[in-house]
Amino acid sequence: MILPVALWTDQLVFVLVATVTALFLYAKRRPHLRAPWRAIIERPMGAVTLLVLLVYVSIALLDSLHFRLPVKPVGDKPDRETHYSVEVLSVLDVMLGPIRTHDEKTYSAPFATRLFVQESMVDTEGRDRRVYPRLQYGGAHLDDESGRWADVAVRTGLGSLYAVLAWSALVLLLLLKMARRSGCGPGEICLDIKRGRLRPPWRSVLLTLLLIMMAIAILVELAPLYHVFGTDKVGQDVLFSAIKSIRTALLIGTLTTLIMLPFAIMMGIMAGYLRGFVDDLIQYLYTTLNSIPGVLLIASAILLLQVYIDGHPELFDTDAARADLRLLFLCMILGVTNWTGLCRLLRGEALKLSSLSYVEAAVAFGVRPARIMMRHLLPNVMHIVLISVVLDFSGLVLAEAVLSYVGVGVDPNMHSWGNMINSARLEMAREPMVWWSLSAAFVLMFVLVLAANLFSDVVRDIFDPRRGRG
């Protein structure tokens, strides 16, 4: 039996998923809440970026289901109590299977069959020679190394073929379903999709889906046999670290917001509606916090946490738990430095709303302040909350990289793009250069941040009442 492990951040992820699901079900039954979301996916940009973000989210979710494997008892003695390995695995680790375990000795270039550095070896005649040794796993199935690019090309073609086949089947199913619903023939609908006439924009969505499926299928074909993005200093597959980093990035982008949101909303509305002493106090609080340079506040907090962790090793049974606490703490402290902006916006909006006649009417009816804030102010500032959550996300993902570079980000042993970039600094100075781990981090991070930025543009366009729905 395996032992399921729910790290602190995992539990928060579950809370987040539950919240989002609940909000989704709530909004689904209410047309006025459903309409803006529908408008988002009816824009090609909104639908495509949402799809890309969903791929990232599902990877992160798979990586959040953790467990520990039992250790085989030593010798024949039947052990009554099963012991568990200290290594915490996730469902994603199991799915990535071969990439995770195919560790080489040290650096090797993408698709290489030999190590990147020379080693001395004794040849058959007993002489010492400096050679580039063959990799243990990368391209190990090849008898003739010179045929490796042909092999890569064949496998890429094969992967694309599978992807196209699967995609076509999917499109066919979709066509049949749509044809049955609308009463037109599948051919007609096919034509509509091709001309981009339908809402939601099926053409863009299906093309993006094809690209994603092809990328996945090609990686599935190639990754078990080659190191697609090479290997890093300790010989670990760079593609594996890059994929594992997705969870870290998404957690920092979302959990930070989740943690700070209740405070920001409560304080912002209270300051704007109650005014007077409360307003002064809250304004003082956020100006003070804001005036401390963010990086330095984070740095001091993380330094202090590190002292605490080093002083209490008995509290953490696995390395993963230790790294996890640091990640959670980082999210919290990022939340502390980030809530001020939203709080200020909400205060301004609440100030504006509380002078409107519907609020005055509520006051005249004798509705209590707490109820006015919950029932009449909160729903009317939610669009600001949503816009700022989506806008903050990409900034936080970028911030993680910078913080890890400064040395106050996530645990140095945790997979994160910041740590990859950090180590790339020395690798770039080598001659010849080791460029692949930087590139892998760049590609995955860029796609995520770009998708998030474009998505946030669409969200802002649609939810911000000041912008025309053009």
Next chain:
Amino acid sequence: MLAYILRRTLYAIPILIGVNLITFVLFFVVNTPDDMARMHLGQKRVTSEAINQWKTEHGYDKPLLINRGASGLEVLTETVFFDKSIRLLVFDFGASDDGRSIGQDIRQRMWPSLAIAIPVFLIGLLVNITVALLIVFLQATYIDLLAVITLVVLMSISGLFYIIGGQFLFGKLLHLIPVSGYDGGLSAFRFVILPVIIGVISGIGSGGRWYRAIFLEEMGKDYVRTARAKGIGERLVLFRHVLRNAMIPILTGVVVVIPILFMGSLITESFFAIPGLGSYTIDAINAQDFAIVRSMVFLGSLLYVLGLLLTDLSYTFVDPRVRLS
């Protein structure tokens, strides 16, 4: 007017005291001087004598907030809080863990920081506003769309990649300029130019978008419609009316960062090995030198508060409505 300035200045005092309290709690209460000493001396086999000696050497051997053993005013002054936190208010930064005077270091290191931060700020401002004005001027053309997409793409690249890419391109590939380092006097130019270029380029994405949004919002207002209705050319509308009216939102964002420029950029300075305040801070973080980090936190907050003050003052110059009220 004078009363307004005075009032705003007085507002700054409780904020600085608050910052001081927060840093004090962070550095001395959550994490006691004993912990600090133990960390600096290494985890294992630390005797209590060694800890006490370290604390005496670095001036942490007094009680934290109240010294019950002293008499008179010294109950409050002979404490770590007074020594380490209150003294910051009069710019007495004390000594770092390796015994150097922090105030001296800051005075020395501020010049390289400013040599990079000021050009980046000024050129960046000019470039961003120009780009944004151009995009707004070419509104609803294909160039507009293309430029907006380019800005999003530029914005989505982490600043670290700009630095690594720039160093690789200009330093390693073209051998135009040294990759990193610094030199005093006029020869500093060679070392400063690359960080400045990279700083400006990495800011175009978000900066250009920000100014574009401001200009677009102004463009939608009634006075623009009136100006157009009177037959004023688009160019004149943009430069004469929109640019001037956009000054207030621009100032809000710009003036507040001017004092912070002094702090230098952590990332740029450490990548280019420039001996400024940014790399000073990073080195202190890595060496876990709390005295320096504390001083920099205080300095940063002070400069931020100064920035807020300057923002308020700048409104009175740009917007007569503020001056009159």
